[in-house]
Amino acid sequence: MNWLLPDHISDALPHEAANIERLRRATLDLFRSHGYELVQPPLLEFLDSLLTGSGSDLKLRTFKLVDQLSGRTLGVRADMTPQVARIDAHLLNRRGVTRLCYCDSVLHTLPTSQAASREPIQLGAELYGYAGIEADLEALRLLALALKAAGTPASRIDVGHVGVFRALANAAGLNGSEEEGLLQLLQTKDVPGLRDFCSRIAAPYGAALMLLPELFGGDELLDSAANRLPDLPEIREALATLKQLRAALPDLPLSFDLADLRGYHYHNGVVFAAYYPGYPSAIARGGRYDGVGANFGRARPATGFSMDLREIARLAGNGETTGAILAPWALDNAALADKIAALRAQGEVVVELLPGQEENDGLLCDRRLVQQSGEWIIQVIDGK
Template sequence: MRWVLPEYFQDVLPPEADKLEHLRRKLLDAFRLHGYQLVVPPLVEYLDSLLTGAGQDLRLRTFKLVDQLSGRTLGVRADMTPQVARIDAHLLNRQGVSRLCYCGAVAHTLPATLTASREPIQIGAELYGHAGIEADIEIIRLLAEVLRIAEVPTSRIDLGHVGLFRALVGRAAMDDDAVRDLFGLLQAKDVPTLTERLAPLDATVRSALLALPKLYGDASVLIEARRVLPDWPEVVTALDELDRIAAALPGLPISVDLADLRGYHYHSGVVFAAYGGHSPSALALGGRYDAVGKAFGRGRPATGFSLDLRELVQRLPAPDLPGAILAPASGPDGLNEAVRALRARGEIVVETLPGHEGSWGETGCDRQMVWHDEQWLVVSLEGEGAAHG
């Protein structure tokens, strides 16, 4: 069956494609109005570029192939963020703050969830060149604006901080495998297994790591965190940053989850996840990733977010799209001018082709152009009602 697609790959048909494109344009316009400039990275790059540095977390999700020109291994991008970091670090080479946005398809070897596509359409925004939390605040506000424009109710925006985890395991002298295992247990909030694995550690570190899965809720959780976590400078700094971000975002459904950790080799500070639209998984993910640009020759402070446009569109009702106008392929003088005038007003005009009588409703036509009293009129396709062309 040649028409069958691989699992978790789907065609986008009308009107779903109309919803997708309509939302893409609205969001890119919003990014532009906030000063974010559009970049379009290539679909395929050398694998070592896609996976360099923080991109190592993408290794298992990246499709690989051999370049017939160079013989080198190529990768089909699984995430556009490292590509945008490469553009900022190596191509733009700006000295000040740089705001970039992007939108394009990525490919995953495995679906992220049971309902996810293996070809998400990733849209996002990144801010480079400012190390202060003002950049994180701006990015979270922009994410909230994106969800508002998409008309997806946001139930909560969880804040976390990878710096807390780094500070705690840094005192425990654990090897990379043990840290990776511990990181996964914290993400899963698997407290029984976590308790077992942490048994050999120093009591202070052990109790702090065991406290993280319990530290979630509204911003008052940060008060409890200061009570139960050690008052080491890096821990205090991380909690101070979360406090300031939460205080700077009144009106948003900010919550805290100190075990919601992602991208240990990727993120370097504040991380966040937005939930809503009755989705059990996060609609958008983001955070600070200051180390990414170093692999491309110039490390810059960086923070940003991305989301899957396909997933977002599924939460939206079908748009009330305008119908099209059916125009004859030929007619009295003035037909072409009348068609151009209608299209200039934003009307969709479809020209007839011979041999397809009665089928034009399938293309969305609900009106037609007719010649009457020496002028072109637009009437319903059934012939009821009329307007001047």
């Protein structure tokens, strides 16, 4: 059947589309109120530019095609963050702090989960040019505000630091392939495989790497990790950063997970993931990715986050909606046309009944515009 869509690709019907658009406008306005400027990168780019500095994970998720004009390989974006980093580093080329936000569709070769869309609407905010922890604090606060404003407040925000794993891997002398193998075992939570792998690593680093899946929890986790992990400078610094975040954000539901290494090839500092009650995976992710702009000619400190607006809208529900006002056809009635224009200027939805159209012909109106004693007034439709 020609009208069927590919797996994990779907239309957004009126109620869903209206909810997505409402949340898009509200969230981008929230970002704007915090100084984040909207950018709109292109849907596709030359593949080498699109994947610059993003690691192998993004390469596997990116659709590829040949450009009929240049003969070069193009990619359909699977993540807008590298594009925004390119804009900051190469096009804007500003000195000091730059705040950018974005919202548009991306395309994945495979869904990230059984229920996920392959065409998420990626909404995010990025802060460039500031290496201090205050930028991470701002990103976490803005993420929490955005989720709350959307009606999907985070029940938990897991925070980690990729520096812990990186310090242990370096101290253990792992080569690139060994590090990749260990990373895969941690991400798939393959405990038997992890135990076998770590048994071949010299003490104390093998035992420390074996501990990572256990190092998650509340505030007490940070002290426990300091006591149980080797006393390496990079680990001390990472745990101190996480303690600073906890102290500065007492109002946020922070917890800690030192084994969350998704985006490891991309991030290089604090990472975080927000969760919503009853939803099996993170609804938003972010973290620090300093230096990615170097591939575009200018290294910049960077931190930010993104979420799938389509999924956020589904979790948030339809929100409060007001029905439309049904009005007679107004082309030949100046007074009626003026009344309709005034109502629309006030934010009302007014639907004109076309000549010969039945009142109940697919119209979602709960009020009608009627004329009484020469005045046009709004009247509630019975049963609405």
